[in-house]
Amino acid sequence: MIHNLYFSEEQIKIRREQVGSQWNTVLNAQDAVLIHSGHPIQKPGGLDSTYPFLPHPAYFWLTLRRRETEVVLYSKDLGWIEFHKEISNEEIFWEGEKNDVLVSSPGKNINTLERFLESQHFSKVFHLGQAKDSSPEAFELRTLLDQTRRKKDAAEVRFIRHIAELANAGYQKIASVLKPGMTERELQIAYESEIFRKGADTVPYETIVGSGSNAAILHALPSQKIIKENEFVLVDAGADIFDYCVDVTRTFYSSGEMSSQHKDLYSIVLKAYHECVAMSKAGVLWRDVHIHSAKVITEGLLQLGLLKGNLSDLIEKEIVSLFYSHGVGHLVGLRVRDTGQDENINPQTYFGARLRVDLELEENHLITVEPGCYFMPAILESAYQQKKFHDDINWTELKKWYDIGGVRIEDNILIKKDGNENLTRCIAKTE
Structure with a gap:
């Protein structure tokens, strides 16, 4: 496919290193950042009909994945951990195999995210890519991420x-x-x-x-x-x-x-x-x-x-x-x-x-x-x-x-x- 000519696992690694180095200047050891891919939006009066899903651009840029309800986590001690959604048989039946993963990468099941967060006892968890986390720290994290990905590789x-x-x-x-x-x-x-x-x-x-x-x-x-x-x-x-x-x-x-x-x-x-x-x-x-x-x-x-x-x-x-x-x-x-x-x-x-x-x-x-x-x-x-x-x-x-x-x-x-x-x-x- 055409995107395979342009993007690679190495690209993701470099991007994450750039963002991590910026975030490490403001995060504490027990802080975590979750970047959400987002959720489908239902069409008004559309019952089970939704608008075509577009992943949050920050999530896509960091993962090269386009699947809804996914998360990538970052902390200074743990680094980057992905939490993926598995495509159900019903979704495959209706929509076929989705062309939504540009580069394969290891990850945990999204259903284990809450349990994982509890086990790590993070002092603060910041959420980016969904309803805006209004804290000053989240604003600074978003700004550092935006400033990094503005520069085209x-x-x-x-x-x-x-x-x-x-x-x-x-x-x-x-x-x-x-x-x-x-x-x-x-x-x-x-x-x-x-x-x-x-x-x-x-x-x-x-x-x-x-x-x-x-x-x-x-x-x-x-x-x-x-x-x-x-x-x-x-x-x-x-x-x-x-x-x-x-x-x-x-x-x-x-x-x-x-x-x-x-x-x-x-x-x-x-x-x-x-x-x-x-x-x-x-x-x-x-x-x-x-x-x-x-x-x-x-x-x-x-x-x-x-x-x-x-x-x-x-x-x-x-x-x-x-x-x-x-x-x-x-x-x-x-x-x-x-x-x-x-x-x-x-x-x-x-x-x-x-x-x-x-x-x-x-x-x-x-x-x-x-x-x-x-x-x-x-x-x-x-x-x-x-x-x-x-x-x-x-x-x-x-x-x-x-x-x-x-x-x-x-x-x-x-x-x-x-x-x-x-x-x-x-x-x-x-x-």
């Missing part, structure tokens, strides 16, 4: 490169079939059927397809809307195998060569994209990358004549928040939001966007760079915004841009010791 990088090639096949299919007259839904089907043919398990999030004015909707679900001539078609779509994934956005033009108006907007976002990618390196604060993207887009809108006044004043007023309300990127890799940043307990807002991550980039972080610029009438025509920015926007000119929708360009950038590597570079974009 060589096997993860190879696997994500492979997944990027699957997404590339889907984007190539879009480029070959996109034409006026087809629907957004048809474009979604073309993309997803192609990545599934190539080996993707699923999509990491609902595929986003927005044409024309719909391209301004950040999470536009594909509809039966007909794609027209001379429109932007924004596609934000990824590919996923065992929760490892890529998250990519490309903005296509529906027919022929871009109009000058479309090209002007696309060029602004492309400039922000290239400059932000170049900034993304170890030691750089992620907020500075976002702030730079906001300044580039503000300057571009001023040059187009949509904004009025002095650039520095417009930047200080954070007027760009009307056109670019999301952060410039997020951690990605094992799940589309990866580790997030749980330790950022007081998130700050920059240019109207509350960043999902607000940290210093480190070697082997994997993060999306995805600046965008959008024209959303519901936001731009609110009485509050029109009063606040009355003298800063050329309102008459702005209305000419409503049908444009928006542009976003996104790739997955691996931070290296010197510079970075674009792991989704294989997916072509308009330059």
Whole structure:
């Protein structure tokens, strides 16, 4: 199977050594940490029907197992001990042999866990990966684990490169079939059927397809809307195998060569994209990358004549928040939001966007760079915004841009010791 080319028992050993060395600085000898895989979630009104099970990413990362109701235990004296669930005959009858163990490893029966805990007389037992243990110690343990697994190891990088090639096949299919007259839904089907043919398990999030004015909707679900001539078609779509994934956005033009108006907007976002990618390196604060993207887009809108006044004043007023309300990127890799940043307990807002991550980039972080610029009438025509920015926007000119929708360009950038590597570079974009 494909995963056997990338992951091994040695990988698990190295990961556990890294986490153990961090945890040993805060754990006492009689403490234990339990990392839970999680439980199936029943569908509302579904009787015995559950959502497809997804293991907690920390458990999967430490075990390469995807089976529900399992636990891996760590203590300074005992090291790592796995507690496994045995598949019942009834489960085999209904679901067959599950493909949920990537690397075989020894473990005890999960039914012996409580008895084992009692026999060891642990003074404290911390639970991660289920309903959050609210203790300060558990928070510190989660943070140390997250900070460790944020740094992608060589096997993860190879696997994500492979997944990027699957997404590339889907984007190539879009480029070959996109034409006026087809629907957004048809474009979604073309993309997803192609990545599934190539080996993707699923999509990491609902595929986003927005044409024309719909391209301004950040999470536009594909509809039966007909794609027209001379429109932007924004596609934000990824590919996923065992929760490892890529998250990519490309903005296509529906027919022929871009109009000058479309090209002007696309060029602004492309400039922000290239400059932000170049900034993304170890030691750089992620907020500075976002702030730079906001300044580039503000300057571009001023040059187009949509904004009025002095650039520095417009930047200080954070007027760009009307056109670019999301952060410039997020951690990605094992799940589309990866580790997030749980330790950022007081998130700050920059240019109207509350960043999902607000940290210093480190070697082997994997993060999306995805600046965008959008024209959303519901936001731009609110009485509050029109009063606040009355003298800063050329309102008459702005209305000419409503049908444009928006542009976003996104790739997955691996931070290296010197510079970075674009792991989704294989997916072509308009330059």
